[in-house]
Amino acid sequence: MDYKSVSTTHIDPYRAGCEIGEALKDTLPEVILLFASITFEDGFGDFFEGLYDSLETKDVIVFGGTGDGIYETSLTTHYGVCALGISSNGHIRWSVATEPSVGSDSYNSAKLCAITALKQLGENAEWAFVLADGVTADGTEVVAGVSEILSFPFIGGMTGDDRKFTRSRILYNNREIEDGVAILLATSGIPFITHSASGFNPIGAQGIVEDSHGKTIQRISGQTPLAFIKKQVGKPIAEADLGILALATYVDLTPERFIMRTSFSFDMLTGAITTFGSLPTGTTIRVSGAGREQLLQAVKNCIESVMLTGFTPTAAIIISCAGRKWELDSCGEEEVRAIQDAIGYNIPLIGFPSFGEIGPFLKDDGTYTESFFHNVTIVICLLGA
DSSP states (O other): OOOEEEEEEEEHHHHHHHHHHHGGGOOOOOOEEEEEGGGGTTTTTHHHHHHHHHHHHSSSSSEEEEEEEEEEETEEEEEEEEEEEEEEOOOOOSSEEEETTTOOOOHHHHHHHHHHHHHHSOOOOEEEEEETTTOOOOHHHHHHHHTTTTSSEEEEEEOOOSSSOOOOEEEETTTSSSEEEEEEEEEOOEEEEEOOOOOOOEEEEEEEEEEEEEEEEOOOOOOOHHHHHHHHHHSSOOOTTTTTTTEEOOOOOOOEEEEEEEEEEEEETTOOESSSSSOTTTOEEEEOOOOOHHHHHHHHHHHHHTTTOOOOOOOEEEEEEEHHHHTTTTSSHHHHHHHOOOOOOOOEEEEEEESSEEEEOOTTTTOOOOOESSSSSSEEEEEEE
């Protein structure tokens, strides 16, 4: 397996595409994983034109999406494009499937997408990258739908914008997909290891979700969600808390291990909150928080656990919640540096700040939990030779 990462902050979309294509052309990539800031939304057509002109071929899978910035080996920034060229010299087979209308039926859209991707692959898959529209999709249901079909742990994230929560794009070849879900599948032959961590700690009393409809929670332990949260933290929720203020949820997990949910919006009139992924009635939750030190220590612990397995990385993919970088008040470079301190500063690396993360937990015995939908979490996937 050969990998090469590259990034650009060129403001002209065509020239940005040319820079990415020119840098990757000699590696003859079979797949280009591509992440871009939403600032390119009016110029992706020109970007792809420049990319293909420099590659001098369209015989390559381009797969990725938008987020609130980019991560790359040599650059972490709010604006730009990053890409990872992957070549297996024909030893790996790939497939991509997409499905529309993920907002209206996230479970079935994701399930059908996984079925189609497997059918196109024509043989067993062992690695998958899942993307869904972070503004419209129910992340919980997306992961449930994919898990119904794929029997191995998979990674991915929810595409987004620059904290406006209004639009996002999945990018597949020369297409821009809104309100959709997409899956990149690969056959056996890609050595990988992955793990997830948040650093958030429960700080409030337990509550039980008593009334929820889709992604909207209307009642927690006899109170409106806004009243419940105010009681736990001592102050009302504000616009600045969106994407950051988190609920630890204990669905199908032990008290020591939980998954995080953050608020997408709230209704001051009804007291309801809407999250990026649904929480069924009966879910146990606790309000949670984390500061800079806790966030960064979680990244260090996560990558340390991975490296202690003896895995030798030759590339890295990072999906880190945009809420983490908002809390860090940075581009996210501290998280990238913590990972590079462990794996080396010359390893090809890309990633993006997402509106939701998908990945399993690596257990102490080297096996995985199932994949979960997370918020305010970092998912690290190391790829091997």
